[in-house]
Structures are given as C-alpha cells and as structure tokens.
Amino acid sequence: MTFNRVLTLIGLAILIALPTFIPPYFLHLVIQILLWAFIYTAWALMGRFGFVSFGHGAFMGIGAYVPALLWNYYDLTPWIGIPLSLGISVLLAIIIGYPCFRLKVVGHYFALVTLALSQVVLLSLVAARDVTGGSLGFTQKTVGHSWYALQFPDKGYFYGIAVVLWLIGLLAWQRIDHGISREALEAISEDEDAAAAVGINVLREKLRVTVISAALTALGGAIYGQYIMYLNPETVSGIAVSLQIVFASIAGGVYSLLGPTVGSLLTLSLTEGLRVWFGANFIGAANTIYGILLVLCIIFMPQGIVGTIEGIKARRRRMAKPSAAPSNVRT
C-alpha cells in the first residue's frame, strides 16, 4: 500500500469520525466547507481549461430555488425537484454555451456573457417576489426529520450527504483529468483551430464539460438550499456568488484535485475567523481584509495554494534528480 493511499484512508477515517468529536458550530462550518468545495470543484472542471464562467451563481441559484419552490408550493419532494433543477440548469448551460462556443466567444467576452447570465437569474428571482419572496428571501416549510422532504435537524445527516457530494466532485474531476478529454480540452484551450484540425469536435467537448459543470453546481446549490433552509437571491445566486466561486477556486488552485477544497477551507475560515475576531466592531473591516488577502493570494500564487505547493515539490524533485528533467529536441 502506497504512502498516498494510507494518507487517503486516514483522511477518510477522520472524515467519518468527525461528527462524533467536534461541536455543532464547527460541524456546521465543515458542512459548508464541503458543500462549497463541491461547487468550487464543479466550477474548476471548466475553469481549469480557461473557460472562465462568471455564471455559476445562476446555476447554483436555480439548483437552490427550484426544489425549494416546488416543495413549498406543490409539496413536491426534492427527490424530484432536484433532478428538475439540474435539468433546467443544463438547458440554460446549453442555451448560453451553444451560441458562445459556436461563434467562438472566448476569454473576456465569454466571462461577460456568463456574468450577465448570473445577474439575469438574480434579477428574475428578485422580480418574481410574489413567488420567491424577492430580496427578502423565503424559508422552506419544515417537517422535521424526513427523507422524503430531505430535511434533517440533526446535522450529522447533512454532514454525510456533504461528504458524499464532495467525493462525487473529486471523482468527476479525476475522471476528466485521467481521460483523453483532458488533453482535448487542454488543446482546445490553447488553439481551437488546431484542435479541430486533428478531428476534435470543439463545440461538443466544450459543451460537454460546461453541462457537467453546470449540473454539478446546481446539485451543490440544491443541497446547500436544503441545508440552510432559508434562501435569499444574494446568498445563492448573482454576481457576488459567481465571483466567490471563481476567486475561491483560483486561490485554492484550479489545476489540482484538492485546490478548490483548499480554496473553500481558506475562504470560509477567513470569513468566519475575521467575523468572530472583529465582532460588531469595525464594520466592513473583515470583508476588506478578506478581499486584500484574496487579491494577494491570486497575484503571488497564480497557480493557487495547492498548485504552488505542488510546483515547489516538483522543482525539488527535479533538483534532486537532474537526469529526470524533460528532454528536448532541437532539430
């Protein structure tokens, strides 16, 4: 058994045992870290290939609101509401993605289109105030412990769901990373014409990863909505949420499996730590420090925290074994 496998098993054992020895407040934080880590990983599936979407707040909002509204108004179980919200998110991803990818809308322009999508969904949620509660938000009907309603007063259940979800995110990331799709998407991100010339269906590959990313983000939003029970457009959708997803993923490292998770751990710990530290004093200072630290992190560690650590490790390995350096041909 390799050292990494042993570490993984120890990590999983700690994860399983965690709810038994940490106080409820910290369990609540861990659940949030895992759920956001899942969403950040979902974003990184496409973000790592340079398809920078500022529209994931839209998918998260749809994921959170659709099952909650269907439950509140029609008593429809989230077991049906969540797949429906995923379907709507996928449809929206195709409606936005297809023309963008077909017309080669890339880079900043793609970011702007998706940014608009985020805001459209947020404004729609606010505008439909009779149904959604508008900017005041709304609370889901509670029924106590129920698998049918996917509601659990005991945080342990949501902790279990969050762990499974997080592992699904990591699995999806690894499936793409280890498949030939990863190489195709790398090629597309560098040069779409050259990729098409070797037979890669650029449109299909980009749509595929966008749809997977959107669906997983919506799933994360849905579970997050089920967990917090109170939904507000500003906290589950819109530009602020999209920016949070992008910045936290990049800060952690979009090119590494655990980068988005570290991003989630860092941002949530920072937010909570600063909030507790400042309390009611210096209103806004916590957010300012949080913003400055994130900016510094992104400027000085463009590969993210995990990416930077991996880079240092790789450099050390190369220095230790100079013969292992990649060879090059100069003909």
Add this chain to the structure above:
Amino acid sequence: MLVVERLCKRFGGFLAVNQVSFELRQGEILGLIGPNGSGKSTTFNLIAGNLRPSSGSIRLEGKEIAGLPAHQICHNGIGRTFQIPRPFRKLSLIENVTLAAYYGQSGAISRAEAYRRAAEALDMVGLPSDESTRTEGLGAAALKKLELARALATKPRLLLADESLGGLDRTEMERAADLLGSIRSKMGITIIWVEHIMGVLMRVVDRVIVLDHGEKIFEGAPAQAAVDPRVTEVYLGKPRA
C-alpha cells in the same frame, strides 16, 4: 480523388478566391503556389474546413465536403499542417500526436492504439516518441515535423501541407521535401503542398497550380511553370518594353 469546382471566397467586398477549379488524382503531389495574397492559403483553408466557401463545390471521392466543419473534414480523411506551427504547448510531443490519432478516428480506436499510432507517426518524421519530450525549446524544423506527425496520425488519405519549408535552412528544406516525397511513396497519401519557395517544391511535385489575385493562372508540369510568361510575370514583374 478531390474535385474543386468554381470555388469562390469573398470577404466583404474583397474576392480572395475567384472561380478556382482543379482536380487531384490519387497518389499525386500537387503544388499550390503563388505570391503573397494570391489566395493559396484561403483555398487551403476552404478545403480544410477552416473557412466556408461563398460558392463552389469541393468533392472528396465523390462526397461533397464544402462547408463542413474542420473536425468533420478531418474525419473524412483530410489532414492538414499549419504554416506557422501550432503545437499544443501544455502537452508533450507524444500527447500532441496521440490526441490526433484518437480524435482523427472519431474516438473509434482505443487510447493504447492511438498511442501506438502516434509513436509510429513520430518515428516516421524522425521525432522521439518518449513521454518526457515537451514542445518547449523545439526548433523550427522539429515543430514542422510535429505538425506533420500530428496530421499523419489522423490517417489522412489527403494531406494538406501548408508552407512546410518556411523558416528552414537549405538542408532542412531538402530533408522536408524528401520527407513529403516518402510520405507519398511509403504511405500512399495524396498531397497538396502550398508553398511560396518554388525551388525545392518543383523537384518533388507532379503538377503545379499557380494562383494570382485569387484566380488560377497556370496549371501544368513544374518545368512548364518555370518558363510560363504569366507565372514569371507574377513572380518577377512585367519585362520592360
């Protein structure tokens, strides 16, 4: 094998390719030459699917391919290289070519088989097929070879070679020309070779087409092209009266 009929490409008010027609026979090497701005690269991009024709027809073994997207053109058996090499820098040499071998066959082969074919293509052009060789630091000639290996890995029946001699010294040019000749003789691949350096090209091609201002002004044997007054005029200018 390939029939191009009355091909036109218009960019706004500018007619880049005007009523160009020609046929290509199986196993032939056709040189497509002309001065800068003559329309040869546009013609090439129309055949490869990087541009859509304004009008006209392109048939590959009887099948109309004009206007198909580039990846479908590739699946139909046309491989291409680029004038300025466009390697995928984040990937190693073998990954660059494996990708072409895999997707060139629409993913119908296994990754292992694609890898094997990629190694073959790299061997064919004389590049290493180990996993560690990256594209950084490759010289002009090696990058041109990589372009060629990537195109060959898609198993084309027709290869479109875009200025394969650009940026090479005399010896490298001769080697590149020989390589194209051996691709035809060993693999039976038909080739259209776009070039503006005429000397080496004339030694290898069976036939040349000369374009000027988007129109075909000559079609025939290389030796005839060298003495044709219209061809010498577009390259050297009109003789003084």
